Amino acid sequence: MTTQTEALARPRNGTITAMLIVAIPIVLALICVLARFDIIELSQSVRAALLFALLLALMATGMPISIALGLSVLTYLFILSSVDPKMVGLKLFTSIDRFEIMAIPFFILAGNFLTSGGVARRMIDFATSMIGHWYGGLGLAGVVACALFAAISGSSVATVVGIGSIILPAIVQNGYPPRFGAGVIATSGALGILFPPSINLVIFAVATSGMQPRGPDGAIVDSASVGQLFIAGLVPGLMLATMLGMTTYYRAWRNDYPRMKRASWGECLRAFRDGFWGLFLIILVLGGIYSGLFTPTEAAAMAAVYAFFISVFVYKELKLADVPAVLLKASSMSAMILYIITNAAVFSWLLTSEQIPQSMAEWMTAQGFGTVAFLLVTNIVLLAAGNFMDPAAIVLIMAPILFPMAARLGVHPVHLGILMAVNMEVGLCHPPVGLNLYVASGITKMGITELTVAVLPWLGTMLVFLVMVTYIPEISLWLPRVLGMLY
Amino acid sequence: MGLWPKGNILLDVLDRILDRLEEWIICVLIGAATCITFVAVVHRYGASNAVVFATWASAHGLTWLSDAADWLYVSLTSINLSWAQELATYMFVWMAKFGAALGVRTGIHVGVDVFVNRLSPEARKPVIMFALACGALFTGIIGTLGAVYVYELDADQVSQELEWPSWIIYLCIPLGSYLMCFRFLQVMWRYQQSGYVPHQAHGIEYQGQQAPVAEPAQ
Numbered sequence: 001m002t003t004q005t006e007a008l009a010r011p012r013n014g015t016i017t018a019m020l021i022v023a024i025p026i027v028l029a030l031i032c033v034l035a036r037f038d039i040i041e042l043s044q045s046v047r048a049a050l051l052f053a054l055l056l057a058l059m060a061t062g063m064p065i066s067i068a069l070g071l072s073v074l075t076y077l078f079i080l081s082s083v084d085p086k087m088v089g090l091k092l093f094t095s096i097d098r099f100e101i102m103a104i105p106f107f108i109l110a111g112n113f114l115t116s117g118g119v120a121r122r123m124i125d126f127a128t129s130m131i132g133h134w135y136g137g138l139g140l141a142g143v144v145a146c147a148l149f150a151a152i153s154g155s156s157v158a159t160v161v162g163i164g165s166i167i168l169p170a171i172v173q174n175g176y177p178p179r180f181g182a183g184v185i186a187t188s189g190a191l192g193i194l195f196p197p198s199i200n201l202v203i204f205a206v207a208t209s210g211m212q213p214r215g216p217d218g219a220i221v222d223s224a225s226v227g228q229l230f231i232a233g234l235v236p237g238l239m240l241a242t243m244l245g246m247t248t249y250y251r252a253w254r255n256d257y258p259r260m261k262r263a264s265w266g267e268c269l270r271a272f273r274d275g276f277w278g279l280f281l282i283i284l285v286l287g288g289i290y291s292g293l294f295t296p297t298e299a300a301a302m303a304a305v306y307a308f309f310i311s312v313f314v315y316k317e318l319k320l321a322d323v324p325a326v327l328l329k330a331s332s333m334s335a336m337i338l339y340i341i342t343n344a345a346v347f348s349w350l351l352t353s354e355q356i357p358q359s360m361a362e363w364m365t366a367q368g369f370g371t372v373a374f375l376l377v378t379n380i381v382l383l384a385a386g387n388f389m390d391p392a393a394i395v396l397i398m399a400p401i402l403f404p405m406a407a408r409l410g411v412h413p414v415h416l417g418i419l420m421a422v423n424m425e426v427g428l429c430h431p432p433v434g435l436n437l438y439v440a441s442g443i444t445k446m447g448i449t450e451l452t453v454a455v456l457p458w459l460g461t462m463l464v465f466l467v468m469v470t471y472i473p474e475i476s477l478w479l480p481r482v483l484g485m486l487y
Numbered sequence: 488m489g490l491w492p493k494g495n496i497l498l499d500v501l502d503r504i505l506d507r508l509e510e511w512i513i514c515v516l517i518g519a520a521t522c523i524t525f526v527a528v529v530h531r532y533g534a535s536n537a538v539v540f541a542t543w544a545s546a547h548g549l550t551w552l553s554d555a556a557d558w559l560y561v562s563l564t565s566i567n568l569s570w571a572q573e574l575a576t577y578m579f580v581w582m583a584k585f586g587a588a589l590g591v592r593t594g595i596h597v598g599v600d601v602f603v604n605r606l607s608p609e610a611r612k613p614v615i616m617f618a619l620a621c622g623a624l625f626t627g628i629i630g631t632l633g634a635v636y637v638y639e640l641d642a643d644q645v646s647q648e649l650e651w652p653s654w655i656i657y658l659c660i661p662l663g664s665y666l667m668c669f670r671f672l673q674v675m676w677r678y679q680q681s682g683y684v685p686h687q688a689h690g691i692e693y694q695g696q697q698a699p700v701a702e703p704a705q
Contacts, residue, residue: 018610021602022617062603063618064596066587071625089632093580093660099572102524102579109521294528301524324514331517334579335586336595342583390597432601 025057032079042079048356051076055347065393066336069343073350088346095345096338099297100209100226103202104341105334106300110307111158112330114149114278117311117318120162122275123148124170129271132260136252138174139184140245142167146188147241150195152281152303154202156391156428160189160439168443175258178444179454184248186440186451187458188241190425193391195237196230197285197300199337200424203395204417205229206341207348213358213404221407224414226296227289231480232414233421234286239475240422240465247461277310290483337392344396357404364405371409375470378402379423386427390435394427395420411473414486418476422469426462429455506592509666513586520578527571534563573648577656584663591622591670594685608682615684616675623671626664633660 028050035042042050051072058068074088114120127144134140145163153159164185171181193200208223215221224232251257263271272279285303288294294302311318318326351357364374385394399420406416428436430452437451446454469475480486541556590596603614637657644653678684 014606015610017602018606018614021614025621058621059599060602061614061618061621062598062600063621064598066596067618067622067625068598070629071621074625074628086632086636089629089636089660090657092629092633093657096583097576097580099576102520102576105517105579105582106521106524109517293532298524298528301521302528304521305525327514327517328510331513331582331586332590332593332595334517335513335583336590336597338579338583339587339590339596388599388601393597 021061025054025061028054028057029075032075035079044354045359047076047079048354048359051350051356059388064339065389066340066343069340069347069397073343073346076350091346091349092342095342095349098206100295101202101206101338101341103197103226103297103300104199104206104337105331106297106304107154107197107199107202108334108337109327109330110300110303111153111155111162112326112333113304113307113311113318114153114281115158115162116322116326117307118315119152119275119278119307119310120145120149121166122271122315123278124163124167126271126275126279128260129263129268133262134249135259136176136180136248136257137260138167138171138176139180139248139252139257142171142181142184143188143241143245143248146185147191147195147237148279148282150189150192150198150237152197152278152285152307153192154197154199154300156190156192156425157435157439159192160185160436161443164189164440164443168440172444174260177257178446179450180251180257182440182444182446182451183454183456183458184244186434186436186455187429187462188244189436189439190428190462191237191241191244193424193428194233194240194418194421196233197289197296197303198230198233198421200391200395200421201229201233201417202226202296203337203341203392204399204420207344207396207399208403208413208417211352211400211403213361213407215407216410221413223403224417228414228480228485229417230286230289230296231483231485232418232476235479236418236422236465236469236475239468240425240462243461243465244458247457251457277314281306281310340393340396344393344400347397348400351400357401360401361405361408365408369409371411372471374405374409375411375419378406378419379466379470382420382423383426386423386430387432389433391424391427394424412477412486414480415473415476419470422462422466426459426466429459429462509585509589513582513589516578516582516585520575520582523571523578524575527568527575530563530566530568534560537563570648573646577646577649581659581663584659585666588663588666588670591667591674592685594674612678612682615678619671619675619678623668623675626668626671630661630664630668633657633664637661 031040031050032054034040035047054075055068055072058071059065061068070088070092077088124141124145127141127148128138131140131144132138142163145167146159149163150156150159153162168178168181168185171184172178192198205224205226211223212220281303284306285299288299288302289296308323312320312323369377382394382398385398389397399416402416402420403413407413428434431437431448437448437455440446441448441451444451477486537556537560541553541560544550544553544556587596598618603611603618606614637654637660640654640657642652642654645651646653646656674685
């Protein structure tokens, strides 16, 4: 139940469409019931198709994705009848009682503290003092501040809210066109799901963990760990930030947008000292994970406590009395994601026990699909899904399906994870459900249609980057290999 | 927005108490789990560093410093925190179950609403009712399956580290699911009464961008 564009929101009477939306899942469920009582005979592949059709039909009604996943699994189990449905209830518990998954609520909590704790403003000041005097100064500073904030918060929405709500008014005040600022921030905010720590990368690791698909040579391919993905996201994140910065610089130079006064060394130093507490969190989290001091979950817990501490006691921008509100917001956000995770875990457990991804992988290799074609199709499917669904849900549903196929073709799981993250970034920046656009629209009071035009140059840059990440695996795999985390 | 027919103060108050209780449980769980994990990490790191420090100090002939570090190490290791990770994990699972129920009330669960939003408010109504009813159906089934599972669980079975009875830990499945089911029914009732469906995305309420679903239908 997220969002809509103005064009789509135009009320149109559609009683027949409404009836269809409700009728399709009911009919599909009835087919399942008929199959249960042996009135009609369904082959294995038809059953699999029925499962996906039911899932899509239920999702089309606008019900929570988690509920659609759970209901389609229950219906399918009802046809199968060989698996005890009681297992589903238990699975809903055991699929999240793992310590690794707790990184997600911790990072969300840390992000919420940072957004309301004055860290964002200091990062912007620091970035502005460093590069504000270049062409498109404040825009460039926005890109850098987004990258810095992304490196501590793990979510793209937190990044857009945290940085955007402060820098966008400033950009307009300093004489830049609002479109320019909104375009920069809406796209740069998406760095949040690529730059480690990223909640999306944790979700990818969670969704594929424990799966043991076979590679092209028949050997078992291990799924990617959170630590590997975090290190792997660093180079693509920096590259994308640089490319977005270059686009910003080029447009500012072409249109001769105003530049900021060069900051003196003293001012730079002061900005750095002010922002140091926030910047130190990057070292704490990434350094801690890489040096082996913390597991990703422990690093996330440290980040949450640290963010609480600096927001309340160092920067003093968050009152103790407001802490319960932050806790509540973070926990309902995490509960929503954890609820999708539980249901997606049941869904992928069903897929795996029915061997559906494996048979899809078999079929694909039998058709002579190569890596290039597979990656192209993957991108198209993910970009299409980005038009309808939330990134977390897409990763949870698609990763367990794509991973066995990718493994079969010899695509590295870490590469797949980064590729999915970049795809999700693109999805966040275009309508109809691009969440970043809605957040930016809320801050700038610009319409979605106008914003869609505003983000185009940066969206184009992102698509170029997507092609690069897709077909040059070394971008994602080089750093973890150099650091000896991958073979 | 009252759930019950106007004038029934008792039920209204009960409803409000349930709301507050729900929020309070969730806040305490997430806060406590974070603190526990933090303390456990600091504890483990402190203990292992105390050993290193003690070795270094004795190698440099600083006997008193080495003794102090040794004492720190012994006193830290005497506190066994191996249960912390398990407790934190269970707290998060409980938080997730109750938070999901809260999410129904606040409308935070994401769904695909591009199709529904294209419909006129009147045409939208049966679709939203159907979606909410499916939510109530699913959570009701899961609650029942969970209750049966908990009931059939061996009463002597305990968790690994904490050694708490498993049935208490698993109790969050039926409790959370039934609460969620109740919330779905409540939202349905309110929608029927007032045409209002709670709706937000990622905890952000956009000014001027509220989905039409959230506006009262005439």
